[in-house]
Amino acid sequence: MKTLYKDILQAMLEDEKLLAVLIDPDKMKLDHVELFVKKVNISLATHIFVGGSTVEANATDVLVTKIKQFTTLPVILFPGDVTQITNKADGLLFLSLLSGRNPEYLIDKQIASVSKLRKSTLEIIPTGYILIENGKQTAVQRVTATKPLPRNDIQKIIDTAKAGEYMGKQLIYLEAGSGAIQPISEDIISKVKQELSIPLIVGGGIKTKKQLQLAYDSGADLVVIGTAFEDDESFFNDLKRNAIATT
Numbered sequence: 738m739k740t741l742y743k744d745i746l747q748a749m750l751e752d753e754k755l756l757a758v759l760i761d762p763d764k765m766k767l768d769h770v771e772l773f774v775k776k777v778n779i780s781l782a783t784h785i786f787v788g789g790s791t792v793e794a795n796a797t798d799v800l801v802t803k804i805k806q807f808t809t810l811p812v813i814l815f816p817g818d819v820t821q822i823t824n825k826a827d828g829l830l831f832l833s834l835l836s837g838r839n840p841e842y843l844i845d846k847q848i849a850s851v852s853k854l855r856k857s858t859l860e861i862i863p864t865g866y867i868l869i870e871n872g873k874q875t876a877v878q879r880v881t882a883t884k885p886l887p888r889n890d891i892q893k894i895i896d897t898a899k900a901g902e903y904m905g906k907q908l909i910y911l912e913a914g915s916g917a918i919q920p921i922s923e924d925i926i927s928k929v930k931q932e933l934s935i936p937l938i939v940g941g942g943i944k945t946k947k948q949l950q951l952a953y954d955s956g957a958d959l960v961v962i963g964t965a966f967e968d969d970e971s972f973f974n975d976l977k978r979n980a981i982a983t984t
C-alpha cells in the first residue's frame with residue numbers, strides 16, 4: 738500500500754511536524770549504517786531521505802538495502818540523478834527544479850528515469866524543488882548549473898511555489914542547499930506556507946533544535962537535516978523523541 742503521501746498530508750492537516758534525516762550515500766560508510774540508523778530510530782525523525790548531488794552508481798541501492806535492515810521508518814529517495822533510483826526504497830521525491838532554467842532538471846532527467854520507474858514499486862511523489870540563494874554557491878547550483886532564486890525576491894519565491902502547486906506538484910521543497918550558512922528565513926517559509934495548500938518541506942543549513950523549531954513555527958511541515966548529523970551525531974541527543982515534546 739502506497740501511503741507515504743497520504744500520511745504526510747494527514748500530518749499537515751493535524752499540524753504534526755515531520756523530520757527527515759538525510760543520508761548521503763557518498764558520505765555514509767556502510768559499516769556505520771547500523772549505529773547511525775539506531776540513533777535515527779530513537780530520535781524525532783519520521784522519515785529517512787537518501788540522496789546526494791554526486792553519488793557513485795549502485796551506492797544508493799547498497800545503502801538503502803542496509804538502512805532497511807535496521808529501521809521501519811519510511812525511506813524516501815531524494816535523488817540528485819537517475820542513477821540514484823533504487824526499488825529498495827519506499828518512495829521517491831520526483832523532483833523538478835522549478836527555481837532553475839535548465840531543461841535537464843526540469844524535464845529531461847525525469848523522462849530518462851521513466852524506464853526505471855515504470856517497473857518499480859516506489860511511491861512517486863511529484864515535488865517542486867526550489868533553491869533559494871544563501872550567500873555561497875551550493876552543490877545543487879554547481880551540479881545543475883542553475884541560479885537559485887534571490888532570497889529578497891519573496892514574491893518570486895511565493896509565485897514559483899504556487900506555480901508548482903498549480904502544476905500538480907504534491908509537495909514543495911524550499912532548499913537553502915546542503916550545509917547552507919543560513920537556513921531558509923522564517924519570513925520566506927511563512928509567506929510561502931500561507932499560499933500553499935500542499936505540504937511544505939524545508940531544508941538546508943538547519944543545525945540546531947532552535948532552528949528546527951523556528952522552521953516548524955514558520956510553517957514547515959517537514960524539515961530535512963543532513964549535514965548537522967554528519968558533522969556531529971551528538972545532535973541526535975537534542976532530538977530524542979521525548980526531549981522536544983516536553984519543551
Ligand code: 1GP
Nearest residue numbers: 915916940941942963964
Ligand atoms: C540538503 O536540504 C538538505 O539537500 C539538507 O541540508 O545538509 O544542510 O542539513 P543540510
